[in-house]
Amino acid sequence: MSKIAAPRGTADTYPPESARRQALEARVGAIARRFGYGEIRTPLFESTELFVRGVGEATDIVEKEMYTFVDKGGRSMTLRPEWTAPVVRALLEHNLLSNGPQRLYYVGPIFRYERPQAGRYRQAHQFGIECFGFAGPEADVEVISLADDVLRGYDLPGVVLHLNSIGDDVCRPRYRQALYDHFAPHRALLSADSQRRLERNPLRILDSKSPEDRALAETAPTVLDVLCTDCAAHFAQVRALLDAIGVAYEIDPRIVRGLDYYTRTVFEFVSSDLGAQSTVCAGGRYDGLVASLGGPPTPGVGFGMGIERLLMMLERAGLEPLPERHGIAVIALGDAARAASVPLIAALRRGGDVPVTSDYAGAKVGNQLKRADRANARGALIVGDDELREGTVVARDLVLRSQVTLAVSDSLEAAVARVRAWYAGLPAPDAVSEAV
RNA sequence: GUGACUGUAGCUCAGCUGGUUAGAGCGCUGGACUGUGACUCCGGAGGCCGCGGGUUCAAAUCCCGUCAGUCACCCCA
Numbered sequence: 001m002s003k004i005a006a007p008r009g010t011a012d013t014y015p016p017e018s019a020r021r022q023a024l025e026a027r028v029g030a031i032a033r034r035f036g037y038g039e040i041r042t043p044l045f046e047s048t049e050l051f052v053r054g055v056g057e058a059t060d061i062v063e064k065e066m067y068t069f070v071d072k073g074g075r076s077m078t079l080r081p082e083w084t085a086p087v088v089r090a091l092l093e094h095n096l097l098s099n100g101p102q103r104l105y106y107v108g109p110i111f112r113y114e115r116p117q118a119g120r121y122r123q124a125h126q127f128g129i130e131c132f133g134f135a136g137p138e139a140d141v142e143v144i145s146l147a148d149d150v151l152r153g154y155d156l157p158g159v160v161l162h163l164n165s166i167g168d169d170v171c172r173p174r175y176r177q178a179l180y181d182h183f184a185p186h187r188a189l190l191s192a193d194s195q196r197r198l199e200r201n202p203l204r205i206l207d208s209k210s211p212e213d214r215a216l217a218e219t220a221p222t223v224l225d226v227l228c229t230d231c232a233a234h235f236a237q238v239r240a241l242l243d244a245i246g247v248a249y250e251i252d253p254r255i256v257r258g259l260d261y262y263t264r265t266v267f268e269f270v271s272s273d274l275g276a277q278s279t280v281c282a283g284g285r286y287d288g289l290v291a292s293l294g295g296p297p298t299p300g301v302g303f304g305m306g307i308e309r310l311l312m313m314l315e316r317a318g319l320e321p322l323p324e325r326h327g328i329a330v331i332a333l334g335d336a337a338r339a340a341s342v343p344l345i346a347a348l349r350r351g352g353d354v355p356v357t358s359d360y361a362g363a364k365v366g367n368q369l370k371r372a373d374r375a376n377a378r379g380a381l382i383v384g385d386d387e388l389r390e391g392t393v394v395a396r397d398l399v400l401r402s403q404v405t406l407a408v409s410d411s412l413e414a415a416v417a418r419v420r421a422w423y424a425g426l427p428a429p430d431a432v433s434e435a436v
Numbered sequence: 437g438u439g440a441c442u443g444u445a446g447c448u449c450a451g452c453u454g455g456u457u458a459g460a461g462c463g464c465u466g467g468a469c470u471g472u473g474a475c476u477c478c479g480g481a482g483g484c485c486g487c488g489g490g491u492u493c494a495a496a497u498c499c500c501g502u503c504a505g506u507c508a509c510c511c512c513a
Contacts (some may be wrong), residue, residue: 005486005503005504006504008503008505009506012475040487059511060512061511064437064510065509065511065512069466111513112511114510114511114512115437115438115509116505116506117506117507117508118507118508119513120511120513121513124513125513127513128513143495177447193510204511209510259512275507275508276507276509277511277512277513278507279513281513282513304513306511308513323446331471331472363465364466364471364472365470365473366469367464367465369472370471370472370473371473372473374473379472382471384471385471386471396472396473398473401473402470410480421472
C-alpha cells in the first residue's frame with residue numbers, strides 16, 4: 001500500500017465510470033456538431049506567454065494557478081489552464097479566420113494549481129465552444145442556446161441561467177470608476193480581501209461571499225445602469241432573442257468575470273447541487289481577444305463547461321445511465337475446450353460489433369456465469385467436453401436463463417452465422433426486464 | 437496559499453479513557469450442489485492500521501511532521 005499515488009487533485013477513470021464519461025463526451029460532441037461546430041484539439045501545453053497575454057497578467061489563473069515548467073531548450077511552457085487562448089492561437093497560426101467565421105468545440109483536460117475541493121481538481125475536463133466572426137447578438141444566443149440544450153437535455157433540476165453584460169472598452173472603465181466611488185468612502189468596512197480588490201478590480205467586490213461586503217454591494221450601482229448605448233442595445237437584443245427561442249434566464253448584475261478578455265455578454269449556468277462551486281458552465285463574449293493576441297480584430301463568443309461538475313450533477317440527480325446489457329461471454333471448460341474456442345471467439349470478434357469476452361483462467365461454470373452476468377453480458381456460449389465431442393455449443397440467454405444447443409462443427413463461417421443469428425434473436429433487454 | 441475534519445481488508449466501516457493472536461458486512465475464493473449465475477449454510481485467502489519520527493515497559497489508539505482525501509475560504513469549470 002501507499003506506493004505511488006496519483007498526484008493531488010487528479011483522478012483515474014476506469015470502468016464502469018469511464019463509460020459514463022464516454023457517453024457524456026459523445027453526447028455533447030453530437031450536440032455541438034448539430035449546431036455546425038467542428039472539433040478542435042490543441043496541445044496540452046503551450047508557451048507560457050500565450051496565457052499571460054491571452055488570459056490577463058493580473059488574473060488568478062496567471063498569477064498563481066498555472067502549471068509552468070521550463071523545457072530542455074530553456075523555454076517556459078504551461079499546461080493548458082483554459083481553452084480559449086490556445087484555440088485563438090491555433091486559429092491565427094493557421095490563418096483560419098481568413099476563411100470566414102469559425103465554429104469550434106473542444107473536449108479535454110485543463111490544469112490549474114489549486115487546492116482541490118468539491119467540483120474542483122488540478123486536472124479537470126472541459127467541454128466548450130468558441131464562435132468567431134459574428135459581432136451580433138445572434139451569436140451570443142446561439143452559444144447560450146447550445147449550452148442550454150446540453151443541460152436541458154439531461155433534464156437537470158435546479159439549473160438556472162444567469163445573464164449579465166459587463167460592457168466594453170467604452171463603458172467598463174466608467175463602471176469601474178463608479179464602483180470605486182461607491183466603495184472607497186467605506187473602505188474600512190470592507191473585508192480585507194475586498195480592500196485589495198478595490199484597487200485592483202472593484203468589480204470583484206460584487207461577487208464576494210463575505211457578509212460585510214454584501215451590504216455595501218447591495219447598494220452599489222449596477223453595470224446595466226451605465227452601459228453605453230451600443231452595449232445596452234446589444235444586451236437588449238440578446239434578451240429579446242433568448243425570449244424568442246424560449247431560453248429562460250435571470251438577469252444577474254453580480255456576474256463578473258475572472259478573465260480579462262470578456263466584453264459585453266457574460267453568463268453562467270448555476271446549480272444548487274454543486275456545493276460551493278455552483279457554476280457548471282460559464283461563458284461570454286470576448287471581442288478584444290483575437291486582436292490582443294496579434295490577429296485581425298475579430299469578435300468571438302463561447303463558453304466552457306466543467307465535465308466533472310456535470311457528472312456530479314447527474315449523479316446527485318440520480319440520472320445515472322443504466323449500463324447497457326449486451327455482449328457474449330464464452331465459457332470454455334477445460335484446456336481442450338478453451339483452445340478449441342479461440343478460433344470461434346476470433347471469428348466472432350472480426351467483423352462483428354458484439355463484444356465477446358472469455359475467461360481463460362479456467363474458473364468453474366457457476367463463477368463464469370456469475371461474472372458474465374455482472375459484466376452485463378447478454379448471452380453466454382458454453383463449451384465443455386460434451387459439446388466438444390458433439391461439435392456443439394450451449395447458447396444461454398443470461399437474462400431469461402434459458403438455453404439452446406447450436407451445432408458448430410460444419411464450418412467456422414456457418415458456426416459464426418448461427419451464433420450471430422441466435423444473438424440477434426434474443427429479446428431486447430428492456431422488453432425482458434419488463435417481462436421479468 | 438489559509439483553515440477545519442478524516443486516512444484500519446478490493447469496497448463501506450467497528451475498534452471505549454494506549455495492553456498481548458486487529459474485527460464485521462459486502463466482494464473474492466473453495467465446498468454443500470462430479471458442468472449453470474438468485475437464496476441458504478460451512479470453510480479460506482486477503483491488513484507495514486497512509487508514510488516517517490517521537491513519547492511509553494507497551495501505540496491502530498497519544499504527540500509532531502509529511503502525503504493524500506473531504507469541506508470551506510481565495511478563486512473558478
